[in-house]
Amino acid sequence: MLKVDLVLIGRTSIPYLEAGIKDYTARIGHYCRFAVRELPSVKNGGSLSSEELSRREGALFLAILAEYDRVLLLDEHGKEYTSRALATQLEAMTVQGASKIAFVIGGAYGFAPAVREKYPLQLSLSQLTFSHQLVRLIFLEQLYRVFTILRGEPYHHD
């Protein structure tokens, strides 16, 4: 069965987002082996410059993401997809034989250049900026939607 992780950094600190994440994690679990994989925050991150923080987070991401055979970054510089196009993208990955896929949300300042260079497949959720905590819930709803599209289930209507 396909293994999919949502990889992110730092705790979800807002209780209502945590509740929503739990809800969608359970729903997505009907379609694949799914987990939210939370990497620990960089120690004393608050005392670092945004560049240095994102560089250190980047090193952590690069170490972890090597475990996956497909990686898609959620990045504001990425390409915008419709929900159906994202479903097609996920389907293409599995048709190409991917069995362990990571979707990745960066830290508060996004991804370091080294991470963006290594993983060019990048999705931008919106031209609007959303808080990186809220992005977790937004993306999970989207991933759930994508699976319902691939199964032809009646959740999504264009």
Add this chain to the structure above:
Amino acid sequence: MLKVDLVLIGRTSIPYLEAGIKDYTARIGHYCRFAVRELPSVKNGGSLSSEELSRREGALFLAILAEYDRVLLLDEHGKEYTSRALATQLEAMTVQGASKIAFVIGGAYGFAPAVREKYPLQLSLSQLTFSHQLVRLIFLEQLYRVFTILRGEPYHHD
């Protein structure tokens, strides 16, 4: 003081979204007189076709929206904005003398053509489709962000 309403139809039925909406409603209330204005669902809506339902909801919206001097619809056919561009849009409305502004989220099937014709100022949150329940929370975070941008407060970074 500027009056801003988020007008929408039907109850927020998911407790964690309700909690998030309450949180952002309080935060936005520091910048303007703000309320979420929930119109009652159309009776027996479930037994109607999607066109008929959105037509009846449209009649309800048109009656209510006449009270506002500026109306912006959240509609998938609308224009995509960055958060800064949306802030500029809100600022322009107030500079032009608007004192009562409505942001409006349609029903599950979006807005009837009559509503979209009457109110051409339309914002698309994303090319992705989000559930119309989740859109409520997403937009409130955005509206909060817009006010922090206009005040030069350190919530938003590009």
